[in-house]
Amino acid sequence: MLREIGFAMTAAGLMAASLAHANQNQLELQQNPEYWATQLGNYQGNRYSELDQINRDNVGELRSLWQFSTGVLRGHEGGPLYVGDGRLYIHTPFPNKVFALDLEDEGRVVWSYEPDQDSRVIPVMCCDTVNRGLAYADGRLFLGQADNTLIALDAETGELLWDVSNGDHTVGETNTMSPLVVHDKVIVGISGGEYGIRGHMTAYDVETGEQVWRGYSTGPDDEVLIDPETTTMLGEPIGESDLGVSTWPEGEWERGGGAPWGWITYDPDLDLIYYGTGNPGTWNPEQRTKDGEPADNKWAITVFARDPNDGSVKWVYQKVPFDEWDYDGVNENQLIDVEMNGEQRKGLAIIDRTGFGFLLDRENGELLVAEKFAPETNWADDYDMETGRPNVNEEFSTYRQGVGVNTTDICPTAMGAKNMQPSAYSPKTGLIYAGINRICMNYEPFEAEYVAGQPYVGATLTMMPSPMENGGMEGRMGSFIAWDPVAGETIWEVDERFAVWSGALATAGDLAFYGTLEGHVKAVDIETGEELWRFKTPSGIIGNVNTFMYEGKQHVAVLSGVGGWAGIGLAAGLEEPEEGLGAVSAFAALGDYTKLGGVLTVFALPD
Amino acid sequence: MTVFNGASGRTLILTAVLGLGLPLAGFISPSVADEHRVTGEAPGAFVVEDGRVDPNTYEGYIAYTRVCMACHGPDGLGSSFAPSLIRAAERRGWADFAGTIAAGREVQPGQVMPSFADDPFVLANMENIFSYMRARGEGGLGRGRPKVIESMEEEAEALREEAEALEEEVESDDTARDKQADD
Numbered sequence: 001m002l003r004e005i006g007f008a009m010t011a012a013g014l015m016a017a018s019l020a021h022a023n024q025n026q027l028e029l030q031q032n033p034e035y036w037a038t039q040l041g042n043y044q045g046n047r048y049s050e051l052d053q054i055n056r057d058n059v060g061e062l063r064s065l066w067q068f069s070t071g072v073l074r075g076h077e078g079g080p081l082y083v084g085d086g087r088l089y090i091h092t093p094f095p096n097k098v099f100a101l102d103l104e105d106e107g108r109v110v111w112s113y114e115p116d117q118d119s120r121v122i123p124v125m126c127c128d129t130v131n132r133g134l135a136y137a138d139g140r141l142f143l144g145q146a147d148n149t150l151i152a153l154d155a156e157t158g159e160l161l162w163d164v165s166n167g168d169h170t171v172g173e174t175n176t177m178s179p180l181v182v183h184d185k186v187i188v189g190i191s192g193g194e195y196g197i198r199g200h201m202t203a204y205d206v207e208t209g210e211q212v213w214r215g216y217s218t219g220p221d222d223e224v225l226i227d228p229e230t231t232t233m234l235g236e237p238i239g240e241s242d243l244g245v246s247t248w249p250e251g252e253w254e255r256g257g258g259a260p261w262g263w264i265t266y267d268p269d270l271d272l273i274y275y276g277t278g279n280p281g282t283w284n285p286e287q288r289t290k291d292g293e294p295a296d297n298k299w300a301i302t303v304f305a306r307d308p309n310d311g312s313v314k315w316v317y318q319k320v321p322f323d324e325w326d327y328d329g330v331n332e333n334q335l336i337d338v339e340m341n342g343e344q345r346k347g348l349a350i351i352d353r354t355g356f357g358f359l360l361d362r363e364n365g366e367l368l369v370a371e372k373f374a375p376e377t378n379w380a381d382d383y384d385m386e387t388g389r390p391n392v393n394e395e396f397s398t399y400r401q402g403v404g405v406n407t408t409d410i411c412p413t414a415m416g417a418k419n420m421q422p423s424a425y426s427p428k429t430g431l432i433y434a435g436i437n438r439i440c441m442n443y444e445p446f447e448a449e450y451v452a453g454q455p456y457v458g459a460t461l462t463m464m465p466s467p468m469e470n471g472g473m474e475g476r477m478g479s480f481i482a483w484d485p486v487a488g489e490t491i492w493e494v495d496e497r498f499a500v501w502s503g504a505l506a507t508a509g510d511l512a513f514y515g516t517l518e519g520h521v522k523a524v525d526i527e528t529g530e531e532l533w534r535f536k537t538p539s540g541i542i543g544n545v546n547t548f549m550y551e552g553k554q555h556v557a558v559l560s561g562v563g564g565w566a567g568i569g570l571a572a573g574l575e576e577p578e579e580g581l582g583a584v585s586a587f588a589a590l591g592d593y594t595k596l597g598g599v600l601t602v603f604a605l606p607d
Numbered sequence: 608m609t610v611f612n613g614a615s616g617r618t619l620i621l622t623a624v625l626g627l628g629l630p631l632a633g634f635i636s637p638s639v640a641d642e643h644r645v646t647g648e649a650p651g652a653f654v655v656e657d658g659r660v661d662p663n664t665y666e667g668y669i670a671y672t673r674v675c676m677a678c679h680g681p682d683g684l685g686s687s688f689a690p691s692l693i694r695a696a697e698r699r700g701w702a703d704f705a706g707t708i709a710a711g712r713e714v715q716p717g718q719v720m721p722s723f724a725d726d727p728f729v730l731a732n733m734e735n736i737f738s739y740m741r742a743r744g745e746g747g748l749g750r751g752r753p754k755v756i757e758s759m760e761e762e763a764e765a766l767r768e769e770a771e772a773l774e775e776e777v778e779s780d781d782t783a784r785d786k787q788a789d790d
Contacts, residue, residue: 123721
């Protein structure tokens with residue numbers, strides 16, 4: 001551990017000379033293991049902490065120090081930031097309040113901020129009024145409001161420094177994501193894939209809020225910021241120009257979705273940001289065919305590697321061409337350095353919506369591994385490693401089955417085998433830890449008509465728990481897994497009654513933490529998954545477990561407050577997978593276990 | 608036009624009920640253990656027979672699952688986002704139910720029901736959705752996609768054709784409108 005910290009400090013020192021001021025500050029902060037300065041813990045998205053004061057020997061004694069109610073009911077995603085100034089910075093779902101809480105004084109409110117937003121934005125948020133949290137650099141906090149206003153606050157006082165509009169909610173654009181600060185820019189995407197928006201990623205100047213660049217997810221190359229001669233796909237130049245237009249039926253790219261609403265990661269050495277784009281517009285695949293044939297609908301469900309300075313695209317990898325299941329490709333791209341066949345590779349690992357665990361080379365986008373982490377996954381048998389395309393199973397192709405046909409028992413659901421809940425990676429074990437969903441669906445496409453600001457969905461879905469495995473928990477809808485991203489196999493798995501919708505944390509104390517929809521925070525042995533500690537918070541957890549050191553003590557903190565897509569979809573319980581099979585009582589309703597309400601809980605070991 | 612077509616669909620169902628020689632009454636008549644029906648011309652009529660339903664109620668299920676389920680949960684059960692519509696249909700009655708769909712409602716800050724006044728699909732299916740909700744509540748209809756009562760399947764086919772014709776009409780209206788706009 002000491003050696004790794006030493007390396008991190010050296011790297012920070014080298015960076016300082018070449019990079020702009022704000023970036024130097026964020027990089028330094030995130031390399032100090034005492035802080036939790038960015039939502040995913042570091043630029044690489046590893047959600048790993050070097051802290052080991054809390055470990056498998058003493059975690060059983062972990063207790064809550066204090067709790068703080070945010071006064072907001074809806075789903076609380078994201079988590080608190082700690083940057084060493086004695087305060088925790090937290091946020092809420094709509095109306096997007098921000099609080100600075102004093103760690104010295106059991107969470108006393110140092111300042112709070114509440115934006116004034118049009119409540120008409122609420123009905124155009126598909127999956128609850130969630131927000132994935134604040135970003136910080138150089139004394140400024142950045143927040144993407146639901147109504148698309150990006151703001152900078154003075155972290156000391158809570159005073160508004162600047163605000164800028166990043167989108168228009170009257171055409172269905174909204175914001176749920178956490179921005180990321182890279183160099184002197186704050187970068188943010190957009191939500192609204194269910195409203196026929198056209199996705200974009202945009203960079204603003206941290207000092208002034210002035211727009212620096214915007215790269216769209218669909219459309220002509222000069223708006224996507226692709227150069228077909230230099231931008232690569234599976235290691236080769238794309239060659240053909242304007243695929244973001246030509247792989248759609250006439251004009252459909254203009255409402256082609258590809259909303260990048262998940263997490264952004266960043267490699268400071270390669271100076272590239274990485275993110276994935278969402279579903280291609282309407283969920284009815286028939287409306288996205290070209291000349292009666294499936295079309296790729298580029299660049300929806302695609303991993304983008306962009307230069308953060310000008311937005312230009314270095315490489316792309318489309319995980320699902322011609323989506324037929326709403327497998328939004330926005331899940332986090334974890335940057336991990338791995339050894340593969342005796343060679344060191346700069347890897348990029350994804351626990352994807354599709355049920356596949358991907359490993360790519362993050363320098364050139366080459367596909368290295370694609371294996372199922374959710375064994376029930378049946379929409380595709382496997383991936384062709386040459387073409388990078390899935391071998392789709394006809395039986396579960398909603399396009400082949402057709403409009404007005406209810407294609408049944410597709411696994412996973414549109415929620416994905418994993419949704420936005422960010423995974424963790426331990427460099428000690430080389431494994432990824434992730435909360436996942438074990439749910440399947442029936443899917444019936446229908447003709448959707450585009451009206452600006454109205455839902456543009458075009459499919460009817462029902463969901464049920466995925467089929468049982470030997471020895472698994474009956475009717476379980478989620479699991480927490482340890483995944484080997486190089487071997488492409490699950491090392492251990494713990495079943496949970498509900499989908500696991502909280503972000504994971506891995507620590508040098510040989511622990512992995514996660515939250516459950518019933519409201520438990522759990523610590524498990526990182527080697528085996530054995531549960532070592534749990535605490536019941538007042539509501540279900542869809543936030544992320546974060547850790548930091550304050551006055552010589554390691555703290556763990558988490559926002560609870562059920563909601564999100566899980567809070568809507570699972571509240572009433574799911575249907576039985578097949579009539580007459582299994583106990584009805586096993587397919588539990590979330591509403592029987594937890595109710596709404598946002599609370600921050602802070603933990604530490606006793607003195 | 609839309610409303611008229613919806614009403615003619617309703618007439619079909621009344622005929623079918625008469626054809627079966629069952630009493631027409633404006634209330635539930637649980638004369639057979641697995642049979643529930645509300646008949647009459649008022650919105651909200653339904654037939655549930657051995658877990659199967661009349662074609663309008665079936666269309667109500669489809670419309671509900673397309674449009675309402677995202678917030679109100681599967682099978683009308685409600686979610687953390689929006690309340691159960693089964694109870695809403697029972698407590699509020701048709702006028703309030705339809706009024707809320709058309710006008711929307713702001714329950715409290717952070718909880719907003721949008722207006723569907725501009726959505727022809729929803730407007731055309733309001734009565735069917737209401738029937739489905741009453742079938743789920745008073746009618747004791749279970750969860751999931753119901754099947755249509757076998758003797759009514761022909762009618763269901765006629766309804767589907769009618770719905771398709773309506774959709775085409777809406778589309779051609781749109782085309783005409785677009786054309787006008789172009790002119």
